[in-house]
Amino acid sequence: MNPVGIFLGLSKAYDVLDHKILLDKLNAYGIRGITSKWMESYLTNRKQFVELKCLKRGKVISSTREVDIGVPQGSILGPLLFLLYINDLPLNIPYSKTVLYADDTNVMITGSNLNTLQENVNNSITAAQTWFSTNNLIVNTDKTFTMRFNNHRKLKPVVPNVSFNHKRLPNCVTTKFLGIHISENLKWNHQLDSVKAKLNTGYYIIKQLQKSTNPQILRTVYFACIHVRLKYGIMLWGSDPKSKKVFALQKKIIRTMSKTNQCTSCRNLFKTLGILPLPCVYISEMVCCIKYYRGKMEFNSDVHDHNTRHKTDLHPLICRTNLTKTMV
Numbered sequence: 001m002n003p004v005g006i007f008l009g010l011s012k013a014y015d016v017l018d019h020k021i022l023l024d025k026l027n028a029y030g031i032r033g034i035t036s037k038w039m040e041s042y043l044t045n046r047k048q049f050v051e052l053k054c055l056k057r058g059k060v061i062s063s064t065r066e067v068d069i070g071v072p073q074g075s076i077l078g079p080l081l082f083l084l085y086i087n088d089l090p091l092n093i094p095y096s097k098t099v100l101y102a103d104d105t106n107v108m109i110t111g112s113n114l115n116t117l118q119e120n121v122n123n124s125i126t127a128a129q130t131w132f133s134t135n136n137l138i139v140n141t142d143k144t145f146t147m148r149f150n151n152h153r154k155l156k157p158v159v160p161n162v163s164f165n166h167k168r169l170p171n172c173v174t175t176k177f178l179g180i181h182i183s184e185n186l187k188w189n190h191q192l193d194s195v196k197a198k199l200n201t202g203y204y205i206i207k208q209l210q211k212s213t214n215p216q217i218l219r220t221v222y223f224a225c226i227h228v229r230l231k232y233g234i235m236l237w238g239s240d241p242k243s244k245k246v247f248a249l250q251k252k253i254i255r256t257m258s259k260t261n262q263c264t265s266c267r268n269l270f271k272t273l274g275i276l277p278l279p280c281v282y283i284s285e286m287v288c289c290i291k292y293y294r295g296k297m298e299f300n301s302d303v304h305d306h307n308t309r310h311k312t313d314l315h316p317l318i319c320r321t322n323l324t325k326t327m328v
Helices: 019-030 035-044 077-085 114-134 191-207 213-229 240-257 267-273 278-292
Strands: 002-007 044-047 051-054 058-061 065-067 096-101 104-109 143-149 172-178 180-184
Touching: 019 035, 019 077, 019 213, 104 114, 143 267, 180 191, 191 213, 191 240, 213 240, 213 267, 240 267, 240 278
Parallel strands: none
Antiparallel strands: 002 104, 002 143, 044 065, 051 058, 096 104, 172 180
16 A cells, blocks of 8 residues: 655744753653753743844844743754654654654655555544644644655555644645655656756856866866755665756766867766766765665575575565666
8 A cells, every 4th residue: 555644844843842841851861960950051041032123213122031932043952952852753653654854754654455544544643643732842734734655657546534633634746855856656857857957057157157267166166066966865866767867967067167069978077077977976875875774784694594605695675666676
């Protein structure tokens, strides 16, 4: 059964944290004694005021009031305290997998059939509502939506009824999550369009600069404006056949940096500039990922006890469709 993703949007997440609940959670995580007193002192007795600059009256300052909720904005500890505050959320939502990144929250729910999926959705939503209510966090239902992931061959997948705080959540076909455009049919068309748009912006900058700067400066600009765009999320969309258009745009930028015509081969240009082509960036990121997570991956020796020549190799997953072959 295809999974359902619930993308939760929080209202003023950092500004509504309850100090008592936060201190209790810190105590549960082992922050006690003098350290707990120091943290309590850091959170309490903070005051703030509003200052406006008027053309006629000059500065106008409001009265000072104590801030008894939330964590200080712009501080180093603020994001860390918020993460500790919501760290137990996945433990309290059953029948689902919760992905947390700062105040971006996604709940992934699956089921063997539609009835089971609907039941799991209801149970997960009820548990999430209880947790957010208990922890005094506000979910903005206007920014909360669902996405029913499906195989693109299924034209009209059945979407379960998902309601949060008695409001029916809309089902979206595409969204942007952590800077990556995700589609319900698991294609990367929107992400590739976004990458190409950002590369075109970088191409314009390089084209203007190449008239008055040296290649070394252009190379620095390339890594600042182009390489970071290519590298981010490439493990997801790098195997898509349509990424060839992104590669063509990269080669166009390389030719502009080298001041050559558009018919010149880029093979030697990449070597001269010390820049990796798009396929090499994809391979490099995949190799780094495998090396980093090598201890968590399954090997052939974990699957069988036979003394084969490939027993120390990674155990590949069997992909029966082209769709799964291009997925991470």
